Amino acid sequence: MIGIVVFPGSNCEFDVESAFRELGEVSKFVSHRERELGDYKAIIIPGGFSYGDYLRSGAIARFSPIMDAVSRYADNGGKVVGICNGFQVLTEAGLLPGALQRNAGLKFVCGEVKVRVGTTRSALTNLMAEGEEFSLPINHFEGNYTADRATLEDLEEHHQVVLRYVQNPNGSANDIAGITNREGNVVGLMPHPERAGLGFGLPGYARRMLGSVVAIDSVSAVKSAH
Numbered sequence: 001m002i003g004i005v006v007f008p009g010s011n012c013e014f015d016v017e018s019a020f021r022e023l024g025e026v027s028k029f030v031s032h033r034e035r036e037l038g039d040y041k042a043i044i045i046p047g048g049f050s051y052g053d054y055l056r057s058g059a060i061a062r063f064s065p066i067m068d069a070v071s072r073y074a075d076n077g078g079k080v081v082g083i084c085n086g087f088q089v090l091t092e093a094g095l096l097p098g099a100l101q102r103n104a105g106l107k108f109v110c111g112e113v114k115v116r117v118g119t120t121r122s123a124l125t126n127l128m129a130e131g132e133e134f135s136l137p138i139n140h141f142e143g144n145y146t147a148d149r150a151t152l153e154d155l156e157e158h159h160q161v162v163l164r165y166v167q168n169p170n171g172s173a174n175d176i177a178g179i180t181n182r183e184g185n186v187v188g189l190m191p192h193p194e195r196a197g198l199g200f201g202l203p204g205y206a207r208r209m210l211g212s213v214v215a216i217d218s219v220s221a222v223k224s225a226h
């Protein structure tokens with residue numbers, strides 16, 4: 001069972017549910033009001049406009065009751081993947097380093113963008129090949145990843161860049177489209193793998209990407225697989 005956290009303003013929860021259903025995985029929606037998480041294979045924080053993106057995207061959602069449970073779940077090695085607004089929530093919550101600021105040029109970007117797998121040592125890429133390239137949908141206003149120089153160096157040194165844009169659509173530092181924490185169990189990315197194929201069936205790379213989330217049981221397995 002996959003847990004999908006839903007905030008007021010989330011709007012990609014059904015896309016995530018249907019993508020995992022295509023992989024044979026059942027999901028349950030988890031309200032932002034909950035204080036405990038049950039036994040899930042993984043927790044997904046989906047895209048959308050939680051709390052209307054007021055203040056900063058993800059800045060209010062991170063104070064929801066459920067987020068303490070998500071932090072504990074991650075601390076215990078549970079797999080947590082934040083997609084788009086979910087990535088923003090994870091950085092605001094301090095589960096991932098850095099921040100997502102407004103796109104360069106202050107433009108909302110919507111379309112497909114080519115990305116490259118940076119590391120396979122993560123809950124989202126363990127079935128992928130390093131250097132593999134494919135296109136994924138993007139749809140955001142605040143996807144411009146930023147961090148101080150030491151954090152960026154640290155991310156590169158420890159191979160925590162999960163996905164990089166081949167052509168940077170938003171001004172992200174180091175062309176970063178997605179990162180993982182040091183342990184590999186918490187991942188955030190701006191593109192939407194669950195929307196790949198636009199409802200006509202997930203392409204193979206998207207199946208392997210979302211399949212990675214359920215392919216292994218624990219963080220130690222992420223580590224030992226590589």
Ligand SMILES: NC(=O)CC[C@H](N)C(=O)O
Binds near residue numbers: 050053084085086140
């Ligand atoms: N698709 C999304 O999740 C969008 C995230 C956020 N509302 C933004 O525009 O940056």
